[in-house]
Amino acid sequence: MIDSKWTRKDELIDILLDLKHDFGKYLFLHLSHLTADSPEDMIREALRTALFETRRISGTVRTAEEIWGQYRSEIDALKYAFNGYDRLVQCVDDALSLHRFLIPESAPHPPHVGHIHKVARQVSEVIAQIIAEENSDR
Amino acid sequence: MTAKIRLLLIDDGDTYAQLIREQMPECELIRPPGADTDCVGDGPEAISFLEKYKGPIDLVLLDMFFDIPEDKLFPLDEGASLRRTRRFQGVAILREIHARFPALPVVLLTSLEDLSLVDAAKDLVSQSMTYVLDGQDVDALRVRIAAATKRSRVEDGSRVLWGENSVMKAIQRRLTVLARGAMPVILEGETGTGKSWLAEQYVHVNSGRPGPFIVLDLSTIPENLLSAHLFGAVKGAYTGAVESRKGVFEMANEGTLFIDEIQNAPLEVQKQLLLVLQDKKVRPLGASREILVDVKVVAASNRPLDEAVAQGTFRPDLYMRLSPATCVQIPPLRMRLEDLYYLANRFARRALQNSDIASLVKEVATSIGISTITDIRLVIGRNDHTDVSGSLQLVIPKPVWRMMESHSWPGNIRELEMIIYNLITFTLVDAIDTVQRGIPITNTRLQVDAGLVGNLLLGARALERKPENGQGSGSIDDNRIPVTINSAGTLNDVANDVERQYFLTLFHSCNRDFAQMAHRLLGDSSKARAVRLRFNQLGLRVRDIKY
Numbered sequence: 034m035i036d037s038k039w040t041r042k043d044e045l046i047d048i049l050l051d052l053k054h055d056f057g058k059y060l061f062l063h064l065s066h067l068t069a070d071s072p073e074d075m076i077r078e079a080l081r082t083a084l085f086e087t088r089r090i091s092g093t094v095r096t097a098e099e100i101w102g103q104y105r106s107e108i109d110a111l112k113y114a115f116n117g118y119d120r121l122v123q124c125v126d127d128a129l130s131l132h133r134f135l136i137p138e139s140a141p142h143p144p145h146v147g148h149i150h151k152v153a154r155q156v157s158e159v160i161a162q163i164i165a166e167e168n169s170d171r
Numbered sequence: 172m173t174a175k176i177r178l179l180l181i182d183d184g185d186t187y188a189q190l191i192r193e194q195m196p197e198c199e200l201i202r203p204p205g206a207d208t209d210c211v212g213d214g215p216e217a218i219s220f221l222e223k224y225k226g227p228i229d230l231v232l233l234d235m236f237f238d239i240p241e242d243k244l245f246p247l248d249e250g251a252s253l254r255r256t257r258r259f260q261g262v263a264i265l266r267e268i269h270a271r272f273p274a275l276p277v278v279l280l281t282s283l284e285d286l287s288l289v290d291a292a293k294d295l296v297s298q299s300m301t302y303v304l305d306g307q308d309v310d311a312l313r314v315r316i317a318a319a320t321k322r323s324r325v326e327d328g329s330r331v332l333w334g335e336n337s338v339m340k341a342i343q344r345r346l347t348v349l350a351r352g353a354m355p356v357i358l359e360g361e362t363g364t365g366k367s368w369l370a371e372q373y374v375h376v377n378s379g380r381p382g383p384f385i386v387l388d389l390s391t392i393p394e395n396l397l398s399a400h401l402f403g404a405v406k407g408a409y410t411g412a413v414e415s416r417k418g419v420f421e422m423a424n425e426g427t428l429f430i431d432e433i434q435n436a437p438l439e440v441q442k443q444l445l446l447v448l449q450d451k452k453v454r455p456l457g458a459s460r461e462i463l464v465d466v467k468v469v470a471a472s473n474r475p476l477d478e479a480v481a482q483g484t485f486r487p488d489l490y491m492r493l494s495p496a497t498c499v500q501i502p503p504l505r506m507r508l509e510d511l512y513y514l515a516n517r518f519a520r521r522a523l524q525n526s527d528i529a530s531l532v533k534e535v536a537t538s539i540g541i542s543t544i545t546d547i548r549l550v551i552g553r554n555d556h557t558d559v560s561g562s563l564q565l566v567i568p569k570p571v572w573r574m575m576e577s578h579s580w581p582g583n584i585r586e587l588e589m590i591i592y593n594l595i596t597f598t599l600v601d602a603i604d605t606v607q608r609g610i611p612i613t614n615t616r617l618q619v620d621a622g623l624v625g626n627l628l629l630g631a632r633a634l635e636r637k638p639e640n641g642q643g644s645g646s647i648d649d650n651r652i653p654v655t656i657n658s659a660g661t662l663n664d665v666a667n668d669v670e671r672q673y674f675l676t677l678f679h680s681c682n683r684d685f686a687q688m689a690h691r692l693l694g695d696s697s698k699a700r701a702v703r704l705r706f707n708q709l710g711l712r713v714r715d716i717k718y
Contacts, residue, residue, distance in 0.1 A: 047254050054236050054258070058280075059186055066194050066309045090184040090238065 041113040046164055048111075049121075052104040053160040059088045060097050060128065061153045067146045076143045077135055083153070084132050101125050117163035124159045127152050175199040175383075176320050177227055180210035181217045181264060182234040187280065191232075194309050198316065201228065213243040214264035221272055222526045228275065229320045231268065235261035235281035269543060272529050276319045280312075332365045332584065334510030338502050343373075345499060350377035355448065355468040355493045359475055360501030362683050363585035366471040367431060369501070374469050375427040382426025382466075387419045389436045389700070391707060397440055401447075403455035403462075420453045420464045433470040434479050435685060435699045438486065445489045468493070473684065484697045504580040504587060511576060512551065514584060518591040519547045519565070525592065531599040532563060538606040539615060547595060550616075564616045565598055571621045578628050581682060590627045597623050671709040678706070678716065 063083035067076055087097040108118075131152060134143040143149075176198045180188055188209040191198050200209035203220050211217045214237075221228075237244065237260035245263035247256040256263070261279055268277055333339050346369065349356045356374055358366040367386070375384040392400050403418030419428055430436075436444065447453055448468065452461040470493055472479070477495065479485035504511070522528045523546070536544045546562035552569040567575075580586055602617050654672050674688075681687035685699035685706070692702060706713075 047252075047258070050258060051236070051254070058236075059184075062186060062190055062309070066190075088184060089186065089189075 041111050042115075042167055045108065045111055045113055045115060046167060048104055048107050049160050049164055052101075053157050055088065055100050055104075056097070056125070056128070056153075056156040056160075059100070060084070061150075061157070063087075064149055064153050067149065069146050071146060073137075073143055076146065076149070077137070080131055080143070080149070081135055084129065084135075098129055101129065115163065115167060117159065117166060120159050121163060124152075124155045128156055176316060177201055177229045178232050178316070179217070179220070179224075179228050179230070180232045180234075181212075181214070181261075182210045182232070182280075183212050183237045183239050185210065187232065187234065190309060190312075195313060195316075197313075213237060213239050214245040214260065214267060215243060217264060218267055218271065221268070221275075230316060231275055231277045232316070233261050233264055233268070233277050233279050235259065235279060237261070270533055271526060272524065275524060278312075278315050278319055332368060332514075334507065334513045336502070336507035336510050339507060339510070342499055342501065346373050347377060349497050349499070350374045351379065353465065353467055354497055355470060357476060357493050357495070357498040358469060358471045358501060359498060360471075360473065361503045361581075361583055362473050363583035364501040364503060365584050366473075366501060367429060370427070370429040370469040370471065374467075375429075378427060378467055380426050380467060382424050383422065384427045384429065385419050385423035386429045386431060388431045389433065389440065391703070394437065394700075397437075398443065399456050401440070401443060402453040403458075405455055405457040407457065415455075418453060418455060420447055420466055421455075421462055423466045424464050425466075427467045427469060430468060430470045432473065432685075434472040434474055434476060434485060435703065436485075437700055438484075441486045441489045445486065445492055448489075448492045474686070482696075504583040505578075508576055511587070512549070512572075514587055515575075515591050516549050518588045519549050519595060522592055522595050523547055528592070528595055528599070531596065531603065535563065535599055535602050535612070535617075538603065538612050541615070544615070549591075562615065565595065565619050566616055567619045567624070568621055571619065571624045574624065574628060590624075593627055594619060594624060667709060671711060674706055674709055674711060675716070678711070683713065683716075 060083050063086075064079050067079055071079075084097045086094050087100060088095045105122075131144075131149060134140045178191065178198050179201045180191070182188065185208050188200055191200055192209065201224075202209050203211055203216075211220050217231075236258050238257060239260075241253060244253075244256050244260055245267060247259055247263045251259075261281060265277060265279060268275060333343055346356070350373065356370075358369060360366050371384050387401075389397075398404075399416065399418065401418050401420060403416055403421050406415045430444075447464070450461075451465065452463045454461040476485055476490055476493075476498070480487050480490050504514075523532065532544050532547070544563045548562040548564050550564050550566050551572045552566070582589070598617050598619050601620065602612055606612055654669050677688050677691060681691060685703045686696040688706075689699045689702045690696040
C-alpha cells in the first residue's frame with residue numbers, strides 16, 4: 034500500500050521544482066544582466082519586466098505574482114505540512130515586493146543591484162533547501 | 172571578434188530568445204520558416220526542423236521545462252507523470268537529437284542539481300557535445316555557449332581547408348595580415364577551392380570588424396535592380412519600391428562585403444563599385460544625402476582578373492583599386508594532394524551533421540548493437556589501425572586510395588566533399604542491406620566498395636577539361652545530347668525542359684564556367700551574366716548541381 038504522506042511529499046517536490054524553475058528562469062534571468070554600474074532607468078525596466086512580464090508564452094504574459102498564486106494554491110491544496118512553508122512564503126514575498134522600487138516618486142533610488150540579485154536568487158536557494166530537507170527523511 | 176554564433180533555440184516561451192536578442196549580440200537565433208518567434212516550441216517540431224534545415228547551426232539551446240499540450244511531448248520514462256514529463260521534456264528531446272544528430276552540440280538549459288533528479292539524463296549528459304547550463308544568469312549562459320561552440324568550430328571549421336600544404340600555410344599567414352585593416356582582398360581560384368569559406372571564416376572572422384558578413388552574388392540579381400541592391404533605395408524611388416531598403420554596402424557597414432564572381436560584373440556595375448571603393452559613401456536611389464560606409468571588400472573570381480583586364484571585360488581602374496597586391500591565389504586540390512586524407516576525414520566527420528547520413532549511421536549502430544556512434548573516420552588499407560575508438564570506420568583499400576590521389580579533382584574541395592558524402596551514404600546503405608539479408612555486422616569497420624569509388628570518380632572525370640581550344644567538350648558528343656521530354660507538358664514546359672537539360676549539360680561540359688558557356692551559346696564570353704540569369708530562371712542553381 035502506498036503511504037499517502039510520501040505521495041504528497043513527491044507532489045510537493047514536483048510543485049517546488051516547477052516554482053524554482055519559473056522563478057529561476059523567468060524572474061531571475063530578467064535581472065541577471067544588471068551590474069553595479071547599471072543606470073537607474075535600466076534597473077527599473079529590468080524589475081518591471083521581471084515582475085510584470087515574467088513569463089511570455091504563446092502570446093500571453095503572466096506576472097510573477099500570478100505564477101506564485103498558482104503554485105501557492107497547489108501547495109495549499111495538498112494539505113501537507115512541511116517545515117519550510119513560512120520560509121518559502123517569506124522569500125517569495127521579498128522578491129515580489131521589489132515592485133515598490135518601480136515608481137521613482139515612492140522610491141527615488143532603486144536598491145543596490147547586489148541586493149536585487151540576492152533577493153531574486155534566494156527563492157531558488159530556499160526551495161533547494163526545502164527539497165533537500167524533505168528528501169532527507171525518506 | 173568572431174562570426175556570429177548561430178543558435179537554434181528550442182523553447183516553449185520566448186524568455187531566452189528575448190534575452191539573447193537583447194544581451195548577446197554575438198549570437199544569432201535561427202528563425203524557422205513561417206514562425207513569428209526565434210525558436211521552435213516543442214520536440215517534434217524541432218526534430219522536423221533539423222531534418223529539413225540545410226543551413227549552418229553552431230549550437231542547439233534546449234530548454235528543460237515545456238508547458239505544452241500532452242500530444243506535443245516526447246515520452247520520458249515509463250510511468251512518468253504528465254507533470255514530470257513536462258518538467259524534464261528537455262531530456263526526452265535531447266535523447267532524440269543525440270540519436271539523429273550525434274555531432275550537433277547541445278546546451279541544456281537547466282542545472283546539474285535538477286538534472287540529477289532524472290535517471291534518463293545521466294547517460295545523455297555524459298556524452299560529448301552535451302553541455303549543461305549550471306547557473307541561471309546571462310554570463311553563465313554566455314560562457315557555456317562559448318565553450319560548446321569553440322570546440323565545435325575548432326573541430327569543424329578552423330582547419331578544414333588549411334591542411335599541411337605549404338602554399339596553403341603561406342596563404343593563411345598572408346590572409347591573417349590582409350584580414351586586418353580596410354584594404355580589399357582578392358581571392359582567385361577555381362570553382363570549389365573554398366573562396367567563400369575563406370572570406371567568411373577567415374578574413375571576416377580575423378578582421379576584428381564588428382559588422383556583419385554580407386554576400387553579394389552579382390549574377391543572381393536582375394540588372395534593373397542592381398543599383399537598388401548595391402546602394403539601397405528610399406520608398407517610391409522607382410516603380411515597385413514600396414518601402415525603403417538598405418543596399419548591401421550599408422548592410423555590411425563596419426563588416427565585410429563578399430562579392431562573388433566579380434569577374435562577371437557588368438561594366439556599368441564595375442564603374443559604380445569603383446566609385447564606392449574610392450569615396451567610401453553611397454547614395455541610395457531617391458535619397459538626397461550620401462551615407463558614409465566602412466566596408467571591407469573581399470572579391471572572388473574563378474579566373475585571373477588580370478586576364479579579364481587584358482580581354483577588356485574588367486575595368487583596369489577597378490582592378491587597381493581592388494589592389495592586385497592583395498590578390499591571393501587559392502591552389503586547386505590537385506596541387507595539394509598531401510591534404511587529401513586530412514580533408515577527406517574532415518568531410519567524413521562533418522557528414523554526421525547531415526540528417527540523412529546521421530539516420531543511416533544510427534541504423535548501422537543498432538545493427539552492430541552499440542548505442543551511439545559519434546564520429547566517422549576513413550582509414551586507408553586493412554592494416555591501418557589508427558586509434559579511432561568510438562568511430563565508425565570506413566576502410567578504403569590502398570589501390571582505391573591511389574586512384575583518388577591520381578584523380579584530377581576538377582571540382583576541387585567541393586567535389587571531394589560530395590564524393591565523401593556519397594561514399595559514406597552508399598557504404599552505409601550497403602551495410603544495412605547486408606544486415607537485412609541476414610548477415611550480421613560485428614564491428615565498426617566497414618569496407619568501402621572499390622567499384623563504388625571508381626564509379627564516383629568516373630562520373631567526375633567525364634566532366635574534366637579536355638584540350639579543345641581551351642573549351643571543355645564534356646559529355647556533348649558529336650554535338651548531340653540525349654534529352655528527356657515529358658509529353659504531358661505544354662509546349663512551353665517542353666521548351667523549358669529541353670533548354671534546362673541543354674544548359675545543364677553545357678554547364679558540366681564548360682567546367683561550370685559561365686564565361687565559357689556564354690562563348691559557346693552566344694559567341695561572346697562577356698555575356699556570362701546573361702547566361703547565368705537565364706540559368707537561374709530555368710530553376711537551376713549552381714550550388715545544387717553535383718559534380
